[in-house]
Amino acid sequence: MSRKLKRSNLFSKDLNSLLYSYGDSAQPNQQTTHCLDELVSAYLVDICTTALKTAQNSQRNKVKLDDFKFALKNDPIKLARAEELISTNKLITEAKKQFSETDNQSLKRFRTNNDNEEEVDEENENESDDDKTTTTLKPTKQSNKNKKQKS
Structure with missing residues (x-):
């Protein structure tokens, strides 16, 4: 043995x-x-x-997986089970890879959105009070329509 x-x-x-x-x-x-x-x-x-x-x-x-398959060639039940486990393992690794890729992409998007918001906040802090008071908002078409409907 x-x-x-x-x-x-x-x-x-x-x-x-x-x-x-x-x-x-x-x-x-x-x-x-x-x-x-x-x-x-x-x-x-x-x-x-x-x-x-x-x-x-x-x-x-x-040693490769094919060598183990060759070693099990005389026992078809064990060979079939080994092939089933190998294919299941491949599916799991591919699913993990796709899952991690989508996580990385969403994290990158989240990080870039947060970075942009932080930059805007920093710009607003750097503006002087005079600049804030001089900027005026132009009324939009919807706000004009709302005023007409109220009167």
Whole structure:
């Protein structure tokens, strides 16, 4: 099978939950959990080793997702599940990217609007009192119509 792992009980919490969901007690026997933990760890090491060998046969130092697919080619159920997880992961990352891009754009718009308002406020503070009194507002057409209707 595979070589011994230095760490043990890597998946004990997950395995306890899994055993409970399949009808075991809330606190399963530690020997059962330890045995399943060793089996799961050995299986994962074997799959990773097979994927590494596939990558090395292709004269690559890095393992790609296709190498894991190739390692799972003899088990169609696991291969289908792996492909489903990969496609779901791609959808999630694309959605996160779009969400962050729209957030950045809205933040930029918000920041520029606030900057413009601050600049206008600063300009108004810099104007002298004489300038404020000399400016007059021209009546608009709507205000003239309102005056005619009231009289």
